[in-house]
Amino acid sequence: MEKKIILTKEITKIYKVGDIKVNALRGINLEINEGEFVSIMGPSGSGKSTLMNILGCLDKPTSGFYYLDGINVMDLNDNQLAEIRNKKVGFVFQTFNLLPRLNIIGNVELPLIYSRREQSRARKDLINEVINSVGLAEWIKHKPSELSGGQRQRVAIARALINNPAIIMADEPTGNLDSRTGEEIMAIFQELNRRGKTIIFVTHEIEIAKHSGRIIYLRDGILCGEEKVKEPVNACKMLENMPKLEDKINNFSNNNSNVI
Amino acid sequence: MKRILENIKIAFNSITLNKLRSFLTMLGIIIGVGSVIAVTSIGSAAEASISENIQSVGSNVITITPGRDRPFTSSSSGGESLREIQRETNINRSGGNARPPEEQGQGPAGGGFMGGMPMIEEEEEEEEIVAGELYLEDVSALKEKSDLLENIAPVLTLGNLNFSYGSSSGNISVTATSEQYPSLSGYEIDLGSFFTEFDVLNATSVVVLGYDVVTDYFGKINPIGEEVKINGEKFIVMGTLKSAGYTFGMSADNSIFIPVTTAQNKLYGNDTINQITAKVKSEDFIDAAIIEAKSILREQHSILPGEPNDFEISSSEQLLEMATSITDTLVITLASIAAISLLVGGIGIMNIMFVSVTERTREIGIRKAIGAKNRDILIQFLTESTVLSLSGGITGIGLAGLITWIINTFTALSSLITISPVVIALAFSTVIGLLFGILPAMRAARLSPIESLRYE
Ligand SMILES: Nc1ncnc2c1ncn2[C@@H]1O[C@H](COP(=O)(O)OP(=O)(O)O)[C@@H](O)[C@H]1O
Ligand SMILES: [Mg+2]
Numbered sequence: 001m002e003k004k005i006i007l008t009k010e011i012t013k014i015y016k017v018g019d020i021k022v023n024a025l026r027g028i029n030l031e032i033n034e035g036e037f038v039s040i041m042g043p044s045g046s047g048k049s050t051l052m053n054i055l056g057c058l059d060k061p062t063s064g065f066y067y068l069d070g071i072n073v074m075d076l077n078d079n080q081l082a083e084i085r086n087k088k089v090g091f092v093f094q095t096f097n098l099l100p101r102l103n104i105i106g107n108v109e110l111p112l113i114y115s116r117r118e119q120s121r122a123r124k125d126l127i128n129e130v131i132n133s134v135g136l137a138e139w140i141k142h143k144p145s146e147l148s149g150g151q152r153q154r155v156a157i158a159r160a161l162i163n164n165p166a167i168i169m170a171d172e173p174t175g176n177l178d179s180r181t182g183e184e185i186m187a188i189f190q191e192l193n194r195r196g197k198t199i200i201f202v203t204h205e206i207e208i209a210k211h212s213g214r215i216i217y218l219r220d221g222i223l224c225g226e227e228k229v230k231e232p233v234n235a236c237k238m239l240e241n242m243p244k245l246e247d248k249i250n251n252f253s254n255n256n257s258n259v260i
Numbered sequence: 261m262k263r264i265l266e267n268i269k270i271a272f273n274s275i276t277l278n279k280l281r282s283f284l285t286m287l288g289i290i291i292g293v294g295s296v297i298a299v300t301s302i303g304s305a306a307e308a309s310i311s312e313n314i315q316s317v318g319s320n321v322i323t324i325t326p327g328r329d330r331p332f333t334s335s336s337s338g339g340e341s342l343r344e345i346q347r348e349t350n351i352n353r354s355g356g357n358a359r360p361p362e363e364q365g366q367g368p369a370g371g372g373f374m375g376g377m378p379m380i381e382e383e384e385e386e387e388e389i390v391a392g393e394l395y396l397e398d399v400s401a402l403k404e405k406s407d408l409l410e411n412i413a414p415v416l417t418l419g420n421l422n423f424s425y426g427s428s429s430g431n432i433s434v435t436a437t438s439e440q441y442p443s444l445s446g447y448e449i450d451l452g453s454f455f456t457e458f459d460v461l462n463a464t465s466v467v468v469l470g471y472d473v474v475t476d477y478f479g480k481i482n483p484i485g486e487e488v489k490i491n492g493e494k495f496i497v498m499g500t501l502k503s504a505g506y507t508f509g510m511s512a513d514n515s516i517f518i519p520v521t522t523a524q525n526k527l528y529g530n531d532t533i534n535q536i537t538a539k540v541k542s543e544d545f546i547d548a549a550i551i552e553a554k555s556i557l558r559e560q561h562s563i564l565p566g567e568p569n570d571f572e573i574s575s576s577e578q579l580l581e582m583a584t585s586i587t588d589t590l591v592i593t594l595a596s597i598a599a600i601s602l603l604v605g606g607i608g609i610m611n612i613m614f615v616s617v618t619e620r621t622r623e624i625g626i627r628k629a630i631g632a633k634n635r636d637i638l639i640q641f642l643t644e645s646t647v648l649s650l651s652g653g654i655t656g657i658g659l660a661g662l663i664t665w666i667i668n669t670f671t672a673l674s675s676l677i678t679i680s681p682v683v684i685a686l687a688f689s690t691v692i693g694l695l696f697g698i699l700p701a702m703r704a705a706r707l708s709p710i711e712s713l714r715y716e
Contacts, residue, residue: 058629059710079633085709086631097626097713101273113266114631159630 004067005167005198006032006055011064013050013221024050025061026221032200034166037193037232039209040202042218048202051218052171055200056091057081069166086115090160092170092201096152098144098159104131105140108158115163127162134158134188150181157188168192170201174208180242186211187235211235264643271644274616275651285612286652288605289692293656293685296598297677298663303591305675310583320543321444321576322409322550324536324557326392392561392570393532396520399438401560408541408549413440414520415535418527423516425477425488432473433515434490436523436533444537445504447512450474452484452499455519459498463521467495471503472513490518493526546575602688605652606696613645613700624704625712638705645697646690653689657682 013025024047032038042048053059054066057073066073069088076084085091098107108127131140134154144152153173160168168189174182190211193199201212209215210233216226275282399414406412416436423432435441438460442449455466467488474483483497495518504512524531540549550573557571617624624637657677664675 053710056629058713059708079635082628082631082633085629091629093629093713097622097629099623099626101277110627111630113263114627114633114636116263163631 002033002035004031005034005036005069006030006200007065007067008055009065011051011054011061011066013047013054013059014062024221025054028064028221028223030216030223032198034198035193035196037189037199037211037213038201038216039212039214040200040216040218041204041206041209043204046218047221048204048218049171050221052169052200052202056089056169057084058091082114086111087163088165088167090157090163090165090168092153092156092160092168092173094172094175096144096149096156096176098152098155100144103141103143104136104147104155104158107144107155108162110159111163130158130161131155133161148181149177150184153177153181153185154188157185161192165197167198167200170199172202172204174203174205179207180239182208183235183238183242186233187239190232190235207233263639267640267643268647270640271647274620274644275648281612282648282651285608286605286648286655288601288608289649289652289689290605290656290659292598292602292605293653293689294659294663295601296595296688297657297660297681297685298667299591299594299598300681301660301664301675301677302667302673303587303594304678305673307584307587309673310587311580320540320546322538322540322546322553323574323576324394324398324538324553325534325572325574326394326532326570327572394534394536394571395532396524398557398560399533399536402536402538402553402556405556406538406549406552408545408552409538410541411440411443412536412538413438413444414533415441415537416520416523416528416533417535418523421491421527423473423477423488423490425483425486428477429489430476434518434523434527435515436518436520436528438520441517441537444539445512447504448502450500450502451482452497454499454517460519460521463519463525465493465495465522465526466498466519468499468501468517469497470501470513470515470517473516474500490516491527540575543577546577550575602692606649606692609645609649609693610696610700612648613641613697614703616644617641617700617704620704621707621712621715624707625709625715628707628709629713634705637707638701641701641704642694642697645701646693649689649693649696650686653686656689657685 008028008030011025011028011030012023015022015024028051040048040051050059054061055068057068057076060074064074068084071084073081073084099110102110105127108131109123112123112127128137128140131137134157136151136154136158139147139151144155147155153176157168157173170189173189174185177185186208189199189201199212203209210229212229213232214226214228217224394414396414399412402409402412414437418434418436420431421434423430423434439455439457441447442454449468450471452468454468455464458464459466467490469477469483477483477488478486483500486497488495488497501512501517518527520533538553540546553573554569558569561570563569624632627637627640661677664677668674
């Protein structure tokens with residue numbers, strides 16, 4: 001039997017806004033195996049972000065159980081949760097969430113600063129390798145504001161990868177991107193999954209969801225079904241058929257072999 | 261280590277991002293630290309210069325001036341014992357007539373060994389103004405009878421008189437005294453000699469010139485033996501003094517000295533003097549010497565027991581104590597003002613740090629989302645407030661340097677910024693940064709990652 005890297009039991013989340021209570025999640029039971037590539041689909045307001053934030057240890061559920069890689073997350077304190085966010089999970093946001101005043105190196109380096117691993121000798125090499133792997137080698141001195149949306153999301157992915165986490169979580173990573181750039185991001189995720197990373201991402205577009213191996217449907221805070229994708233869309237092939245193909249994906253697949 | 265540098269870098273980035281705001285925030289600390297250091301260094305320089313001047317005179321010099329004696333608090337032991345003696349003699353000699361001791365004690369300090377006359381029962385209260393005079397005979401009496409005093413010199417200050425040499429003339433302060441004066445004042449002879457006992461006894465027309473007078477009127481000419489005029493009277497220059505610097509803003513350098521007898525005869529037309537200055541043989545006997553001088557002068561002036569003195573005696577020790585206490589008070593006052601401005605500066609830092617935390621809520625959220633612990637955020641913001649405060653402190657030290665430089669350039673003081681107030685100021689500004697940064701930093705550290713990320 002495969003190892004369950006994520007296991008939730010009856011997770012609920014209630015937001016209190018003044019006197020009004022919003023039941024954003026109403027009993028989520030979810031199992032995800034190591035190495036899986038899972039997408040969570042659902043209409044706007046169905047609780048996708050709420051669920052992802054809980055899975056990414058950014059937020060705590062109101063009730064229920066959550067085991068991440070065998071650890072009962074409900075028992076952890078702030079510091080231990082920070083440790084998990086730093087080492088076990090790489091989180092990619094829809095709005096990138098980069099620090100505007102740091103250049104790419106600075107942004108990608110950030111999780112290393114908080115991980116207290118003294119590896120200064122290899123550190124520079126590691127940062128450059130990861131930046132190479134997302135195809136931004138020529139941009140390392142640039143600030144996020146000087147980059148396109150797709151490039152910013154690559155920086156965010158590089159940042160998520162720097163501490164070599166087992167799981168990558170992404171909340172609508174292509175939501176702010178055009179379809180071609182979105183496809184490029186999905187190509188990176190597919191490559192990462194091929195190299196063994198567990199990937200969970202949220203989308204409301206079925207075309208994007210079809211890049212994953214399993215689609216989980218969410219509606220009004222409960223899981224309302226799931227389906228296996230028999231033949232996931234291959235992002236690289238899609239890109240070949242799209243105009244203005246760039247070589248970056250090839251760079252990516254050639255250069256990052258020793259990172260992951 | 262890398263992380264500390266990282267935090268300092270972050271701090272500098274955010275401080276330089278809002279240059280004007282950071283500067284205004286630092287201003288309180290800059291002014292506070294600047295004034296603390298400037299005040300302490302100038303204060304200690306002033307105190308050093310005063311006590312050096314007094315020390316050069318000697319702390320065992322007493323000064324007798326005409327006028328009513330107000331009992332000095334610091335020499336009260338002397339007054340006390342005098343009153344004691346007075347009480348005894350009265351009780352012994354006037355029998356049933358004696359008043360209760362308490363009542364007697366309320367009378368002005370005074371009395372002496374030649375008591376024995378019955379006390380005048382009626383008014384002898386303060387209204388009675390005794391404007392005594394001092395004469396050369398008083399000096400002679402002290403010389404003759406005192407066991408504890410030496411170098412007793414009369415002083416008659418004549419104020420600014422017309423002084424001329426050749427074609428140049430001007431107003432110069434004239435002091436008339438005796439041959440004892442140099443050993444009392446500490447003034448040193450440069451050329452020639454000070455006038456002698458002979459000159460005082462015979463009222464010769466000789467003069468000793470202060471340093472500035474020589475340079476102003478004679479330039480490179482040797483003044484010894486030259487003839488000068490004071491208010492039209494001819495004098496021969498007998499000696500010149502080395503530069504003596506300033507005491508309480510006054511200097512002997514711009515003064516001239518003549519025998520007291522000559523001054524009385526030719527310039528003053530009166531046989532009184534302003535002051536008697538004398539040295540106590542040992543510093544241990546200053547109080548006793550004052551008592552002794554009092555009784556000699558009371559006898560000389562035929563003052564009845566119970567009547568107040570018509571002269572005042574003060575010691576240079578009292579002068580030194582007074583000067584020290586004045587500068588101390590000044591330093592304490594200014595230092596507390598400075599401390600308040602440091603406090604205000606600290607509050608300014610706290611305020612700006614709260615603003616900074618709010619402005620950077622999203623940054624805090626991002627940092628936490630990728631694994632920053634509460635402690636990391638706390639340290640980041642504490643570093644920022646400390647760097648802010650410490651930069652203010654360092655700028656303040658620069659400001660203090662500027663202030664003391666200006667003061668040194670325009671006054672005779674030579675203040676030096678010593679290492680200890682600098683170290684204290686740096687320590688203080690660090691502590692202020694930490695102290696006033698802790699609340700904002702704790703607020704930042706406690707922010708929830710997801711709520712901070714949602715913050716717009
Ligand atoms: N911080 C919050 N406070 C109150 N209600 C919230 C908050 N975040 C989300 N919600 C509510 O919870 C529900 C689910 O939101 P969300 O998880 O963002 O949905 P999705 O990401 O699928 O669009 C929505 O009704 C939303 O209004
Ligand atoms: Mg959402």
